Amino acid sequence: QPVLAVEHLELQIGGARIIDDVTLSVGSGEMLGVIGPNGAGKTTLFNLMSGIMTPTGGRVLLRGDDVTRLTVQRRARAGLGRTFQTSSLFTGLSALENVRLSAQVSIGHELSVLARPRRGDAATSAAEERLEEVGLAHHAQTMAGVLSHGDKRKLEIAMLLATEPSVILLDEPMAGVASGDVPELVEVIRRVHRSGRTVLMVEHHMDVVLGLVDTVAVMHHGQVLAWDTPQAVMADPTVQSAYLGESL
Numbered sequence: 001q002p003v004l005a006v007e008h009l010e011l012q013i014g015g016a017r018i019i020d021d022v023t024l025s026v027g028s029g030e031m032l033g034v035i036g037p038n039g040a041g042k043t044t045l046f047n048l049m050s051g052i053m054t055p056t057g058g059r060v061l062l063r064g065d066d067v068t069r070l071t072v073q074r075r076a077r078a079g080l081g082r083t084f085q086t087s088s089l090f091t092g093l094s095a096l097e098n099v100r101l102s103a104q105v106s107i108g109h110e111l112s113v114l115a116r117p118r119r120g121d122a123a124t125s126a127a128e129e130r131l132e133e134v135g136l137a138h139h140a141q142t143m144a145g146v147l148s149h150g151d152k153r154k155l156e157i158a159m160l161l162a163t164e165p166s167v168i169l170l171d172e173p174m175a176g177v178a179s180g181d182v183p184e185l186v187e188v189i190r191r192v193h194r195s196g197r198t199v200l201m202v203e204h205h206m207d208v209v210l211g212l213v214d215t216v217a218v219m220h221h222g223q224v225l226a227w228d229t230p231q232a233v234m235a236d237p238t239v240q241s242a243y244l245g246e247s248l
C-alpha cells in the first residue's frame, strides 16, 4: 500500500484545468521526483497533497485514508510535512531558535518566540539533533537571515524534520542556491531519505533528481506525461518533445 497517493486528481480554476486527471503514488521509504517546466502544476500538486488547496475532483490518500478534505494541520499530524518554494524562516532568530519553534509545535508546547533556548529542555535538544542531521550544528547561534541560500534551505529542512513527518514534500529545495552548494544540499536530502522517510521532491531540472530519486513523474500542462525510473523517463520521446526548447 502506498504511503501517499493521488487518484484522478483535478483542479479547475475559472474553466482552466490546472491539475488534469493526475494519478501518482509513492511507497514507504521511496523517493519520487516531480519535474516539469515552469507552470506545469508541480507546486499546485503539492498544495493539493498537503491540504493548502482542495481539488475539484479526485482523491488524496495518506496510508490508504482519504484525506482529500482534511486541513493542513490534520495532515501534518498524520505525518505529512512540506517545505515551500519561497523561504519561510524567521530571519531575526537564530538557526536553533527557528528549529526549536518547529519542534515545540510538534511536541505541543505553546509557541513562544520570547523564551530563550535553554540547554536540557526537550525542544532544544530535539532542535539540536535536527541541526546536526542537516549539517548545520556549527550555525546553531547564527541569525537565520545571514545564512547562505544553501544553509537556509538546510535550515528549512531541519525545521520540517522537527515536526516529525514520515512523508516530506520538498518544493524546489535547490532554488536560488549557488551551484557550488547544490551537491551538499543533495547529500542532506539523500541522508534525510535514507533515514527512512518517504520523500517527494519538485525540481525544475532533471539532472538534479537523476541519481537521487527512485521514480520520476514528469508534469506538463497539469498532466503527468510520464512516471517511471529516471532512465526510462529520459528516453521517453513524449517527454523530450514536451521540453522542446527547454533543457531537462
Ligand code: ADP
Binding pocket: 013, 018, 036, 037, 038, 039, 040, 041, 042, 043, 044, 045
Ligand atoms: P509549477 O510549480 O509547476 O511551476 P504551479 O503549480 O505554480 O506550477 O502553477 C501551475 C499553473 O496554475 C500556472 O499556470 C499558474 O499560473 C496556475 N495557478 C496556480 N495557482 C493558481 C491560482 N490560485 N489561481 C489561478 N491560477 C493558478
Ligand code: MG
Binding pocket: 038, 039, 043
Ligand atoms: Mg514555478
Ligand code: MG
Binding pocket: 042, 043, 044, 085
Ligand atoms: Mg512551483
